[in-house]
Amino acid sequence: MRLTLSPLAVLVAAVFSLPAAAQTIYPIDRADILSGSRFDLKVEFPGIVDPAKVSVTINGQDHAKVFGKPAELVAREDGKDVSSLLLRDASISKPGNYTVTASDGTTTKSVEWTVYGTPAKRAAKNVILFIGDGFSIGHRTAARLLSKGVENGKIKGKLAMDDMPYMALLTTQGTDSIITDSANAAHAYTTGHKSCVNALGVYCSRAASTLDHPKVETLTSIAKRKGMAVGAVTNSEIEDATPAAMVAHTRRRSDFNDIVKMFYDSKIDVMMGGGSPNFLPKSTAGSKRSDEVDYIGLFKQAGYALATTKTEMLAAADGAKTTRLLGLYNTSNVDGALDLKFLKKGSVAKFPDQPDVVEEMDAAIKILSRNKNGFVLMVESARIDKYSHSMDPERAIFDTIMLDNAVKKAKDWAKANGNNTLILVTADHSHPVSVIGTVDDNSPEAEMRNKVGIYEGAGIPDYQPNDEGYPVSVDVPRRLRFVFGATPDYYDTFRPFLDGEFVPAIKNADGVMVANEKYKDIPGAVLRVGNLPNKGSRAANQGIHSGDDVILTAMGPGAERVRGQMENSDLFRVIAEALSFAPQGKAAGKQ
Amino acid sequence: MTETATSEPAAEAFALSRRTFLSLALLAVPTLAHAAEVLTFDGLYKSIGVLGIKYSDRALSLKGQAVRLRGFMAPPLKPESKFFVLTREPVAVCPFCASDAEWPVDIVVVYLRKTLVPVDFQQRIAVEGRLEIGSWTDPQSGFVSQVRIVDADIIG
Structure with a gap:
C-alpha cells in the first residue's frame, strides 16, 4: 500500500x-x-x-x-x-x-x-481533565505558600495536584507561533492536532468563512460515539475558548453564537459556566444573539435540566433522573473565588448564588457518572488566566487554590468509585509570572519598593488559610510579592485590589496605551513603564501569555504515559489510549 | 438608524455645533424639543439576570427621546468610526475581542452624528442623543446592541 x-x-x-x-x-x-x-x-x-x-x-x-x-x-x-x-x-x-x-x-x-491506534483493552472508565487557564509555575508556588504555609523550610502540606505520581512538561506552541492562546491550546488537548491562535477544532486554511476551515474531530464527538457521557464546566463564559474546544469548529474563537449551536449539536451532557446572553433570542432584552433562536428552550426540549443558580444546580444534580444539565450562572464570567467567597466584589451583588468550580465539578460528576459507559469531564479554572491578564495576583492565586480544591475532590471521588478514573491536571499556556519575595508594611523604609523583601529579607508571609485553603485575609502586613514579567505601563500599588479586579492600562486619546490613572493616588503607588507594545494594533493593555512550558500531572489508569517532555497535542493521545478509542489487536473486535 | 443615514449631508450640516443643534432641534424635531433627560447606567435597568434583563420603567418611557448618559468610551473597534461602546467603567478590552462577544452585557452603543474623535478613555464623558432600546444588528459591523444612543454628540 x-x-x-x-x-x-x-x-x-x-x-x-x-x-x-x-x-x-x-x-x-x-x-x-x-x-x-x-x-x-x-x-x-x-x-x-x-x-x-x-x-x-x-x-x-x-x-x-x-x-x-x-x-x-x-x-x-x-x-x-x-x-x-x-x-x-x-x-x-x-x-x-x-x-x-x-x-x-x-x-x-x-x-x-x-x-x-490504541491498546485493545480500555484502562480507564472515566477521564477528568483539569485545565487551569494560564496556570503557571509561579501560580502553583504561590498557591502552595498561601494555602499550605511553610514551616522549618518545608511546605506544611501538599497540594492535591502535587501529590500525583506522573508528571511531564508540555510545550504549547502552535502552527503559526511560539506563543499560543487558549483556543489553539485547548484544541490541541481535545483533538490531538496542532493549530493556530484563535482556532478551535480546525486547521487554519485560507477559507474566507471562519466556519469553513478543515475540521478535526473533538474529544466530545469521539467519546459520545463510544457511548460515554461528556461534560465541560468552567467559570468563564461557556462559549470561551477552553470549554468551546470541547465541541467547536471555527477559525475564530469569538464566534460565540455559532459556538452555542455547536454545543447544542454536540449533545454534550453537562455544560456549565457563564455567558448566558448568547443563548437568548435577540428579542429578549439582554440577548447577544443576532437571530431569534431560543437555545434555552432548545436545550430544555432536548432533555437538559436548566440551572441558573447554585441552588438550582444542586437540586438538578440530586435528581436521580438528571442526565443532562445546562448551567448558566452569569451573563459574563462566573466570579472568581476571592470575590465569590470573601470580598463580594465583581458581579456577586448581581449574581449572589453562583457555584464555584469545585461545586460545578461535583454536580457534573454526579450527573455524568449515571452513564454506565463512563464519562469524560473537562474542568476549567478559567480566571487564573483572566486575572493574570489583569495583573491581579491575589485573584489569580485564589483561583489556583480553587483548582486544587477541585482536584482534591476528584481524587477523593475516584478513590471511592473504583480507582478507574484517569485524572490529568494541566494548564493550556503560561504567563510570565514569578514569586520573588514579600512586601512588608512594617518595614521602616519609606518607599514601597524598599519594603520589598528579597532573599532572606522575604521571610515567611503572614497568611492564615481557612479549611478550604484560602487565606482569610489577603491584605496581611507581610504578603507575597508576585510579579509579571511582561506588562503595559501601569501603577504598581504593592497591594491586593480589595475594591475589584485591577485594570492596569487604558488607551489615551492618541491611541497610546497608558497606565490607568485610577490607581495613581493609592499611597505608595509607583508608575511602571511597561515593556510591551503600547501603540498600534497589538498594543497591550494587560499582561500576556508566555511561551514557557506548562506542567501536566496525572494519576489513575493510563497516567503512566505522562512523562518527560511532551507536545500539548500528546495529551489527547494519553486520553485516547486510556479509553481505548481505537482498539487494536486481538480484542479489538470485541470493543 | 444606520451609519449611512447619519452621514447624509443634511445630517452633517445639522451638526453645526451643540448650541446651534439644540436650537434647531427645538424648531425641527419635536422629540428633541425638551432638554435631554439624564439617565444613568444603574437607572437603565430594573434587573440583570441570566435569562434576560429588564429595563427600568423610566428608560422605557424615554425611548425615542433625547437623553444624556455618562460613562466611559471604550477604545473604538475601528478608526474613523461613527460608533463606539459606552461602558459603566473603563474597559480593558481583551486582545481577541474583535466582535461584541466578550463585552459586558450592560453596554450602550453610541452612534454619533459625526465621525468619532477619540477621547481619553480614562475620563468619564457625557453623551447626548436619542435613546433606542431593542436588539439591533449593525449591518456594516455586525455588532449586536440592545441599548443605543443615536444621532449622538459627545458633550464633554
Missing part, C-alpha cells in the same frame, strides 16, 4: 515542490491522527487547476479509494482564482505512516501523517 520511491525520486520531488506557491495540504505535515477519527482533507492549490491533471494519493493510492469517496474539487474557492480539493469527514482506520501527495500536474507536494 505504501508508495515506494527511490531516494533520487524523493529528492527530485522535493526540488519540484520547492516553489513558494506550492499546494498546502491539511491535515498538515507530521500530523498525528487517531485511527478512525474524522478529519477534513483539504488541498489548496496556488492557482486554478485543470481537474484532469489533479491527483491526490495516499501512499500511492488514489484518495477516493482510500477514503471510500472522492473529494470535491472547488474550482474557484471563495470566488478567487484558486482551486481547492475538499473531502469532509474522512478517516483512516489502519495505524501506520501515510504519505499524502498532491499534484496539479506541474508541482507536487507531500506530507506525512502518523495514524495511531
Whole structure:
C-alpha cells in the first residue's frame, strides 16, 4: 500500500515542490491522527487547476479509494482564482505512516501523517481533565505558600495536584507561533492536532468563512460515539475558548453564537459556566444573539435540566433522573473565588448564588457518572488566566487554590468509585509570572519598593488559610510579592485590589496605551513603564501569555504515559489510549 | 438608524455645533424639543439576570427621546468610526475581542452624528442623543446592541 520511491525520486520531488506557491495540504505535515477519527482533507492549490491533471494519493493510492469517496474539487474557492480539493469527514482506520501527495500536474507536494491506534483493552472508565487557564509555575508556588504555609523550610502540606505520581512538561506552541492562546491550546488537548491562535477544532486554511476551515474531530464527538457521557464546566463564559474546544469548529474563537449551536449539536451532557446572553433570542432584552433562536428552550426540549443558580444546580444534580444539565450562572464570567467567597466584589451583588468550580465539578460528576459507559469531564479554572491578564495576583492565586480544591475532590471521588478514573491536571499556556519575595508594611523604609523583601529579607508571609485553603485575609502586613514579567505601563500599588479586579492600562486619546490613572493616588503607588507594545494594533493593555512550558500531572489508569517532555497535542493521545478509542489487536473486535 | 443615514449631508450640516443643534432641534424635531433627560447606567435597568434583563420603567418611557448618559468610551473597534461602546467603567478590552462577544452585557452603543474623535478613555464623558432600546444588528459591523444612543454628540 505504501508508495515506494527511490531516494533520487524523493529528492527530485522535493526540488519540484520547492516553489513558494506550492499546494498546502491539511491535515498538515507530521500530523498525528487517531485511527478512525474524522478529519477534513483539504488541498489548496496556488492557482486554478485543470481537474484532469489533479491527483491526490495516499501512499500511492488514489484518495477516493482510500477514503471510500472522492473529494470535491472547488474550482474557484471563495470566488478567487484558486482551486481547492475538499473531502469532509474522512478517516483512516489502519495505524501506520501515510504519505499524502498532491499534484496539479506541474508541482507536487507531500506530507506525512502518523495514524495511531490504541491498546485493545480500555484502562480507564472515566477521564477528568483539569485545565487551569494560564496556570503557571509561579501560580502553583504561590498557591502552595498561601494555602499550605511553610514551616522549618518545608511546605506544611501538599497540594492535591502535587501529590500525583506522573508528571511531564508540555510545550504549547502552535502552527503559526511560539506563543499560543487558549483556543489553539485547548484544541490541541481535545483533538490531538496542532493549530493556530484563535482556532478551535480546525486547521487554519485560507477559507474566507471562519466556519469553513478543515475540521478535526473533538474529544466530545469521539467519546459520545463510544457511548460515554461528556461534560465541560468552567467559570468563564461557556462559549470561551477552553470549554468551546470541547465541541467547536471555527477559525475564530469569538464566534460565540455559532459556538452555542455547536454545543447544542454536540449533545454534550453537562455544560456549565457563564455567558448566558448568547443563548437568548435577540428579542429578549439582554440577548447577544443576532437571530431569534431560543437555545434555552432548545436545550430544555432536548432533555437538559436548566440551572441558573447554585441552588438550582444542586437540586438538578440530586435528581436521580438528571442526565443532562445546562448551567448558566452569569451573563459574563462566573466570579472568581476571592470575590465569590470573601470580598463580594465583581458581579456577586448581581449574581449572589453562583457555584464555584469545585461545586460545578461535583454536580457534573454526579450527573455524568449515571452513564454506565463512563464519562469524560473537562474542568476549567478559567480566571487564573483572566486575572493574570489583569495583573491581579491575589485573584489569580485564589483561583489556583480553587483548582486544587477541585482536584482534591476528584481524587477523593475516584478513590471511592473504583480507582478507574484517569485524572490529568494541566494548564493550556503560561504567563510570565514569578514569586520573588514579600512586601512588608512594617518595614521602616519609606518607599514601597524598599519594603520589598528579597532573599532572606522575604521571610515567611503572614497568611492564615481557612479549611478550604484560602487565606482569610489577603491584605496581611507581610504578603507575597508576585510579579509579571511582561506588562503595559501601569501603577504598581504593592497591594491586593480589595475594591475589584485591577485594570492596569487604558488607551489615551492618541491611541497610546497608558497606565490607568485610577490607581495613581493609592499611597505608595509607583508608575511602571511597561515593556510591551503600547501603540498600534497589538498594543497591550494587560499582561500576556508566555511561551514557557506548562506542567501536566496525572494519576489513575493510563497516567503512566505522562512523562518527560511532551507536545500539548500528546495529551489527547494519553486520553485516547486510556479509553481505548481505537482498539487494536486481538480484542479489538470485541470493543 | 444606520451609519449611512447619519452621514447624509443634511445630517452633517445639522451638526453645526451643540448650541446651534439644540436650537434647531427645538424648531425641527419635536422629540428633541425638551432638554435631554439624564439617565444613568444603574437607572437603565430594573434587573440583570441570566435569562434576560429588564429595563427600568423610566428608560422605557424615554425611548425615542433625547437623553444624556455618562460613562466611559471604550477604545473604538475601528478608526474613523461613527460608533463606539459606552461602558459603566473603563474597559480593558481583551486582545481577541474583535466582535461584541466578550463585552459586558450592560453596554450602550453610541452612534454619533459625526465621525468619532477619540477621547481619553480614562475620563468619564457625557453623551447626548436619542435613546433606542431593542436588539439591533449593525449591518456594516455586525455588532449586536440592545441599548443605543443615536444621532449622538459627545458633550464633554
